Structures are given as structure tokens and as C-alpha cells.
Amino acid sequence: MNKPEDDLLINRILQGGPVAEEAFSDLAVYYGPKIYQQVFRILRDENLAQDAIQNTFIKIWRNLHQFNKECTLFSWIYRIAHNEALTILSKEKKQKDFVSNSPIVEWSGHSGFSDQLNTEEISNLLLEAIDMLPEKQAQTFQLKYFDDLKYSEISELLGTSEGALKANFHIASEKIKEFLLSQLNH
Amino acid sequence: MKEQRNILDDLKAKKIAIPDEAFFKSLAARVTQDSVPKKSAKVIPLVAVVLSAAAALVLLFWIFGSKSLNDSINEGTISFASLEDEEILEYVETNIDDFEEDEISALVVFSVKDSIGRVVNERNDQNFSVELDEMFSGLSDEDIMTFLKDEPTEEDEELVSIF
Structure with a gap:
């Protein structure tokens, strides 16, 4: 549609x-x-x-x-x-x-991280990380990472330029990665 | 080093089973049939509000301000001597909702005390007020107003004279 x-x-x-x-x-x-x-x-x-x-x-x-x-x-x-x-x-x-x-995610193939956390635990952590993001970054990350939408589609939905969306996604990914790694090393 | 890899690359989002189009169509139909959307609240222009307030003030002044206000203040009560009884009664009847219960009962206490011959020096005689509350507890405002209008008695005359 x-x-x-x-x-x-x-x-x-x-x-x-x-x-x-x-x-x-x-x-x-x-x-x-x-x-x-x-x-x-x-x-x-x-x-x-x-x-x-x-x-x-x-x-x-x-x-x-x-x-x-x-x-x-x-x-x-x-x-x-x-x-x-x-x-x-x-x-x-x-x-x-x-x-x-x-779980909302699964490990792709054999990941070294999968020894430490099962899919349920990593799903919870991922949601926790997303929840800490500013709304726009959270929206962009979810639409891109989970729903696999094109930037042009996300741009239409959120009314933000594709360039800004790419930046948002990059920043969001970095924050999430940092959060997950900090939890794994804890 | 694991830490240098992007952990997100090792994760794959699981597919979510999304309900089909029929589910959302049916949901929309249920929602629209069960409730009515609210319309935007009508915005009253500020000018209209100010004009209304001004009109109300003029009306109040016309009713109260021009009736020997100074004399009334000296006596501690507002004098309506220059008004016809019917006018006062009509005003009270039309605006009964604007009066506080306490105001009405205080005036009733004042007027009835003479008619039943009790000596009460102060209007706020608590015992007497309680007795009156009990006396009138079964009567509604409408009953009282109907009585005053249709059955004028000497007490009513006194009540009017107090005003």
C-alpha cells in the first residue's frame, strides 16, 4: 500500500x-x-x-x-x-x-557473544539500550535495524532528511553497542 | 578482540508475525463504530470574552449600583425600597441559583424569627439555624419559591420589607 x-x-x-x-x-x-x-x-x-x-x-x-x-x-x-x-x-x-x-533478536551463526548471553537476555538488553535513546534516534534505529526500511521510506515517515537519518542511525548504533559491551564486560 | 567488533552485526532481528490487513480493517471498523471522534473545541475570541465581561459589569451596575448604594452601605444592608416587590421577587426567582445556601438561610432566619415570636439577637444563632434547617429540610428551592409567589402572607410582606 x-x-x-x-x-x-x-x-x-x-x-x-x-x-x-x-x-x-x-x-x-x-x-x-x-x-x-x-x-x-x-x-x-x-x-x-x-x-x-x-x-x-x-x-x-x-x-x-x-x-x-x-x-x-x-x-x-x-x-x-x-x-x-x-x-x-x-x-x-x-x-x-x-x-x-x-526474543526479538537471535545470534547470527556462531557469535563469540552468544556464549555469554542467550537470545532472551540480549533482547532485554537491546530494548533497554533503545529505551535510553532520544526518541528520533530510537525511531530511526528501530525502523532501520528491525524493520529494514530504506532511508527514503523512513524519511517519509519521520519527515527527516536521509542524511540526518543516517547520522541518527550511526549515533544510535554506537550508543547501543557501547551499552551492550559495557553490560557484557560487567 | 570481541569488544572491537560490532555486536549488532552478530545479531539478527527476528521476524515478527504481523496480523494481516483484515485485522487492521476490522480493528478500525470496531473503533469507529464504538466511539465518536471529538471535534476541535470552539475557540472563543478574546474580544468576545472581554465584551461579555464588560456587558455583565454594566448589567450588575445597572441593577445594584444605581439603587441608593450609599444609603444601603450605611445601614449595613442594601435598600431596595425604590424597587417594586414584584421586581425583587422576580429577580430572586430568576437568579435563585446565584445565591449561596448560607445567604438564603441567613435571610430566612432573620425574617422568620419575628413571625414566630422568638427573640434572637444575632442572625447567626446556631441553635435556631439548626431548627430551621430541620424545618425546611423537606422543601426544595422550587417549593419555597412557588409558595412565596402563589401564597403571599404577612411573613412574605415582612420578608420583602427587609429587602
């Missing part, structure tokens, strides 16, 4: 009626999968991720009129989804000993 024009999408949704419902469906179909991956990495549970996605889209539908266009629509949605996922994660951790056994 081609990226819909955000302004057009927003205007159609704010019109209300069947036009709004159709536009909202387009929004969900285009942004839904990208956001789903984001929340799944945080929650690492299919049902919880779907709950977070549902809450996210309810908030988008109810609060789109408040979107002030200071960032791209994707960034706004990303932020809502991120917060929803963290809220759900926090509730789950309070209610029970929440343990996710669904």
Missing part, C-alpha cells in the same frame, strides 16, 4: 461520517503493521500487542483533532503506541511476574 497523504487522511477523518470511517481504515491498514512491530518488541506477546494496538487506535480516533502537526503523523502515532505498550507492560508486571520468552 502506498503511503497515504497525511493531511488528506486527517481532513477526511475529521469530516466525520462514512468518509471518516473509510479514511480511518486506510490509516489503520497503512500505519497499523509498522506500529504493531513497535509494540510487539516492547510487549513480546501477541495478545498484549493487539490490546496496545487497539488502545492506540482508539486514542488516535478520539484525539486526532488535537494533532498539531509539529511532527509527522507517524511520529505522533508511534508515541501514542509506545506509551500504550509501556502502560500495559507496567500493569502486567504489577499483576504477575511478567516474563516474556519471545
Whole structure:
């Protein structure tokens, strides 16, 4: 699906009626999968991720009129989804000993590092490292590293130049690498 | 040296099973059917707010300011002698919500004390207030206003004269 024009999408949704419902469906179909991956990495549970996605889209539908266009629509949605996922994660951790056994990365071939950490442990550390990044760097890193999007696609989503995105990705990678190595040497 | 290698190169992101398009379409349909999007709140221009406030002040001055304010201050109460009883009653009736419960009960205490012959020197006589609260506890504001309007009695005349 081609990226819909955000302004057009927003205007159609704010019109209300069947036009709004159709536009909202387009929004969900285009942004839904990208956001789903984001929340799944945080929650690492299919049902919880779907709950977070549902809450996210309810908030988008109810609060789109408040979107002030200071960032791209994707960034706004990303932020809502991120917060929803963290809220759900926090509730789950309070209610029970929440343990996710669904790693988000795996060792490629035989890595020397794999002797020290299993995929679950390195996944947790990686998420911790991403969480410490500034939002733009975190978004860029995830869209590039995990979702393997082209810089041109990320540029369209985040409204940032490709050059700036490359710099963001480089800095983010360095910070993450530094964090992971410090944890491994600890 | 392991530390000099990029650890991220040794990691591979796992594929996430993303729900299909039908899931997101169905989700969107559920969301749009269950709730209505909020519209932007209507922004009231500052000029309109200022004009409204000014109009309210003029109205208040017209009602209270022009009625022998100085004399009223000297007496400790506002004198409405120049107003017709009906005008006062109509004003109170229309603006009953603007009066605090305490204000109304204080005035009622003051007026009723004479009619039932009790000697209460101060308006804030606590015991008497409690008794009155009990007396009127079953009556709503509307009941009282209907009574005052439809059943004028000597007490009402006194009440009006106090105003």
C-alpha cells in the first residue's frame, strides 16, 4: 500500500461520517503493521500487542483533532503506541511476574557473544539500550535495524532528511553497542 | 578482540508475525463504530470574552449600583425600597441559583424569627439555624419559591420589607 497523504487522511477523518470511517481504515491498514512491530518488541506477546494496538487506535480516533502537526503523523502515532505498550507492560508486571520468552533478536551463526548471553537476555538488553535513546534516534534505529526500511521510506515517515537519518542511525548504533559491551564486560 | 567488533552485526532481528490487513480493517471498523471522534473545541475570541465581561459589569451596575448604594452601605444592608416587590421577587426567582445556601438561610432566619415570636439577637444563632434547617429540610428551592409567589402572607410582606 502506498503511503497515504497525511493531511488528506486527517481532513477526511475529521469530516466525520462514512468518509471518516473509510479514511480511518486506510490509516489503520497503512500505519497499523509498522506500529504493531513497535509494540510487539516492547510487549513480546501477541495478545498484549493487539490490546496496545487497539488502545492506540482508539486514542488516535478520539484525539486526532488535537494533532498539531509539529511532527509527522507517524511520529505522533508511534508515541501514542509506545506509551500504550509501556502502560500495559507496567500493569502486567504489577499483576504477575511478567516474563516474556519471545526474543526479538537471535545470534547470527556462531557469535563469540552468544556464549555469554542467550537470545532472551540480549533482547532485554537491546530494548533497554533503545529505551535510553532520544526518541528520533530510537525511531530511526528501530525502523532501520528491525524493520529494514530504506532511508527514503523512513524519511517519509519521520519527515527527516536521509542524511540526518543516517547520522541518527550511526549515533544510535554506537550508543547501543557501547551499552551492550559495557553490560557484557560487567 | 570481541569488544572491537560490532555486536549488532552478530545479531539478527527476528521476524515478527504481523496480523494481516483484515485485522487492521476490522480493528478500525470496531473503533469507529464504538466511539465518536471529538471535534476541535470552539475557540472563543478574546474580544468576545472581554465584551461579555464588560456587558455583565454594566448589567450588575445597572441593577445594584444605581439603587441608593450609599444609603444601603450605611445601614449595613442594601435598600431596595425604590424597587417594586414584584421586581425583587422576580429577580430572586430568576437568579435563585446565584445565591449561596448560607445567604438564603441567613435571610430566612432573620425574617422568620419575628413571625414566630422568638427573640434572637444575632442572625447567626446556631441553635435556631439548626431548627430551621430541620424545618425546611423537606422543601426544595422550587417549593419555597412557588409558595412565596402563589401564597403571599404577612411573613412574605415582612420578608420583602427587609429587602
